[in-house]
Amino acid sequence: MNTKLFLAGLTLASSIAFGAGPQFSIAPGIQFGATKYDTITNFSFNLLGAENQNMSGLDISLVGYRKINGNFSGVHFPIFGLEAFRVxxxxxxxxxxxxxxxxxxxxxxxxxxxxxxxxxxxxxFGGVNYVEGRAMVQLGLVNYSQSVGGIQLGFVNATQNLDGIQVGFINYAANGILPVLPIINFKKSF
Known part of the structure; x- marks a missing residue:
């Protein structure tokens, strides 16, 4: 018990002395070292999730829900892989x-x-990849992007504007050689 109090005190003291971060979070709203309105600038460890304004650095979670309301710069991963990460x-x-x-x-x-x-x-890289803007590389079972500037590699690939290549079982590109092609599709040049 004394170790937990010591770590919580150390985290709080570092937050006061150096700004927000490092952070230890039990769940969103139960956070030591920073609040959901703060920016974390080096390290965050989250048991069941956390919420912050911005984050730069190493962000590690056990499981749960991690939310960054603003911008994120760094590396994020959950130890058990069971998490939703939102920026x-x-x-x-x-x-x-x-x-x-x-x-x-x-x-x-x-x-x-x-x-x-x-x-x-x-x-x-994933099961389903969805990009509303321009994607450079999408590797997955189902890939969609409004515009592709590189490659889509998957079972089903779809885009409105292909300026690259699609490789998959079904490839849809509104401006492709044909709108729908198996195996490979690319932009028609005429």
Whole structure:
């Protein structure tokens, strides 16, 4: 019991002395070292999840729900892989989670069962990859992006604007050689 109090006190003291972070969180709202309105600048360990304004650094969770209301820069992973990771702004770095949901642009990569990106994306690896903007690399069972500038490799690939290549069982590209092709599809050049 004394060790837990010591760690909580040390975390609180470092928060007062150096700004928000490192953070230890039991669950969203039960956080030591920072609140959901703070920016974490180095390390966060979360048992069942946490919520912060911005985060840069190493973010480790056990399981649960991790939410960054603003921007994230760094590496995020849950120890057991059972987590939803949400970023309300842009992300630079890597996240490994069951569900990665980036509302802004992703400059880095996500690995998960489901990866959703509200802006442009560099790299997604998962079961379902959905990008509302431009994707460079999507590797998964089902891949969708409004625009593809690199490669989609999966069972089903779909895009409105293909400026790269699709490899899969079913490939849909509105501007492809044909709109739907098996095995491979690319942009028609005329």
């Amino acid at each position: 309300g702004g842009n992300m630079e770095g890597v996240s490994i989670s069951l569900w990665n949901d980036i509302q802004g642009n992703l400059n880095g990569g996500t690995l998960g069962i489901v990866n959703t990106v509200g802006g442009d994306s560099t790299f997604n």
